Amino acid sequence: MAYLLTKTFHLVFVIAWMAAVFYLPRILVNLAEAGAEPAVRERLLLMGRRLYRFGHVMFGLAFVGGLALWLHFGIKGGWLHAKLALVALLFAYYIASGRQLKR
Template identity: 75%
Template sequence: MYLWLKTFHLVFVIAWMAVLFYLPRILVNIAEGGDEPAVRARLLLMGRRLARFGHVMFGLLFVLGFAMWAMLGFKGAWMHAKLTLVALLLAYGVMIGRWLKAAEAGYALPTAKALRWVNELPLLALVPIIWLVLAKPF
């Protein structure tokens, strides 16, 4: 049972990370080529759908992760470290979601070059998260 929870936790984690890595790519495209109204509208639609999918994936991974942590007795300092990093990833998701809404409202986005750098930020949390859950160092 626990292994099934973990399997689906990881499936939803992978789907959520795909959203965190791909939504900024859509923002790059809006920043670069969004002057054509039909192209811009299509990119905004893709972004909105992707963001909605991300909400569902995060909800599911959270419920399963929380259930597993409850089964482990809410123990493990590594888990607190991991959750801190997860909170950072979530804040990142909220930030890019707000940028999408701002673009929809007609505000200018950061430059495409800046967005490409922003796109790499989730890695800074993802690498230590994976290491923490595998090594459980404390």
């Protein structure tokens, strides 16, 4: 039962993080299209900052869930290295998007 709950929460947090990863660049595009409208820019910046913070929390929770699955339940396989490499690339992309938002 603990395995299923951990796996379920891990999947929910991963999906929430992926939504943040792929929606943050859309906010950056909207910021570029907003031009010089200060009210729209401020709202989009607020949305971007909140989404970036939310994404970090979801990544942390997904990471802890994945770590629990790996260490406690003994998840093994050659695919784990490929999965971790892809997660590292997505996290780097997310950090780069966040830096663009801060500029």
